[in-house]
Amino acid sequence: MGKLDRASLHFAVSTFAAGMLALYLAMCIDLRNPYWSMMTAYIVSHPLAGAVRSKAVYRLLGTLLGASAAVVLVPNLVNTPALLILALAFWVGGCLAVSVLDRSPRSYILLLAGYTAAIIGFPAVNNPGGIFDVAVLRAQEIGLGILCGTLVHSLWFPQPVGKVIYVRLESWLKEADRWALDLLQGGDPATLEKDRVRLAAAATEIHGLATHLPFDTSRLRETTAVVHVLHDRLLLLLPILASFSDRLQGAGEQSTLAPVFGRVSHWIESGADLETGRVLVQELSGALAQEKQHQPLAWEALTRISLLTRLQDLVRNLGEGHALLAQLRQPELTLDTQLAQAVAHAEARPLHRDLGLALLSGTAAVLSIVVTCAVWVGAGWVEGSASAVIVAILCCLFAAMDDPVPAIRVFGLSLVISMPLAGLYQFGIFPAINSFPMLVLCLIPLMLPLLYLMMKPKWAMLALVVLLNFSNSLAIQEHFSGDFAFFINTNLSVFFGVYVAIFVNRSLRSLSTAASARRLLLHSWGNLARMAQGRVVEPAAAFTSRMVDRLGLLAPRLAALSDPELTGDSVLKELRVGMDLLVLQELRSKAAPHVAEVVEDLLAALAEYYRQLAADAGASRAAEGAEHLLATLDRALVRVSTEPEGTDAAVAALVGLRRNLFPQANPGLMSSVECPA
């Protein structure tokens, strides 16, 4: 705990320093709103240097784009207010929709482009001639803030992302080792249940960190490709471990496998060396051949084949994972040729996308802006522009949440806190001081604690918005100090904006946690149906990346929810089904015609099954389609398992499907299919 606090303190001090540097420089070169620079320096700050630098680049680009949009739109359309409002509203909404769809840190560009255009464009409507100067000034203020934030966080004891990623990857792999060992040596299943979901969430977190890696201050940034490949291995390990654990429960008599398990667990305990791992995979192939001697194969023998195949996958991926981690620790080492090739062809992995949600967020932004602008222009309320600006900012900032309304309420609450504070500083304290050092001293007691709280998850949100609103109020008041009517009008207008944002978002955009979790499941089912149909063919790692991302998104939602029907297991199960589907698709294209035929039937039945699930939102799982599916599955299993060779992976996949989709189904049923009618 003590150590954690020191990290927070370090963050608070360096961020404060960055803010003050920005404020000082902005005052030196006579920018109009120096507090905007300070505010920006606070916004870009992040405990990890790489994250600050990537955010800074994206933010700067976004600001320039947004400023340009405002400069182009406002003077050209200012004579037709309705058109101008619509144009700005659609600009904000469009940018927001695309950035919600993207979900990577890169999405920051469009997010910023959206609301910067609103920040510059709406107030300029009253004075369109000056928009170019305003846009340049605003870009300078923001640019200065970004620069100061980046400089301080990169130079003053930077916390490199690389180090954090390395530690995370190492502990992840260690936990995967632990899980594998527990399974091989017969650990307690109840504790394993929780590990799964946690590992998935951690995998998503590693992905998020890795996107900042190219901007890092550590030498790990040169190894971005290695991190990506290692991340792929981790993603594949999740379903492999889960399937392996499932097959263990269904394999029946396992005494023949004990020596094999012993060797694998010894291998893991001794550090999972890649070379030895390859030898182990060969040995496992021998064990597989032994299992297949007794034809025809009973269900339990089939399960054991599946088990051994998964064990091979496990050994391969664990071995490669450890080799890659060693490479990260010592970049001087030469990598295994096969792995080096994978590293050379590494690419970023896709994330889960939700087009509907993105469009909804964009629509909510457009509607809120149009409503506020209608009031502003319709009533001839000059200060009403502030409400349009605040609505744009609110819709953008909180768009990533299931339900943005509580966050917007916190924002409204923070306004109530920060306005009197800003008033106190502006009218009570600032008139009494006349030097910059005094100003810094006066700001310390307020800002340091707030910055410190930004590192505490429970308070982070409130602290950040209080800080932002405080800076923002200072900026407004300094510019028009003394005009009390203006002060009241602007603040009223901001509150009006918050109210509209709450109203529109609540009626249009809010999703309950349960609805959002269900939505994620529906997307997984739709994905599987399309895959089974063969309309989408994607590499295993890409599919896994998207599914694990869903799993990672689902994990915190499920923790907040205690619906017995929804468990993290459901997505993990679909993930395993998806991996099996990929194997079957390969089999369909390669196998002999009489095998390909049954596989074709099976894929069609699976596609139908998942289409129904996606359509009915999971309501009628026990439809007669399921019975048909089970029969088709068993037929395929019998047909494929009697093939002489080259079908281990396919048998493993079919057994996996049966275990995942029909865990309760009687394995004896298979015998009835065996004698074809």
Added chain:
Amino acid sequence: MSGEFDVFGVYLTSQLVTSMLALVATFGLNRVLARVGFYRHVWHPALFECALFVVLWGLLLSLTHL
């Protein structure tokens, strides 16, 4: 070090233009250095980059001063 550049009718201060040029040069040089593996031997890469930028900017100013 004073004066302005005329870029398509928009006047930009010379500091802005030269610092941007230096920044681009720094990014380019950085990429080369990282590719060569130079940063493995640097204690504080970010500080090195920053210093590199200052050196290049200074160089550019003294060259264009003439």
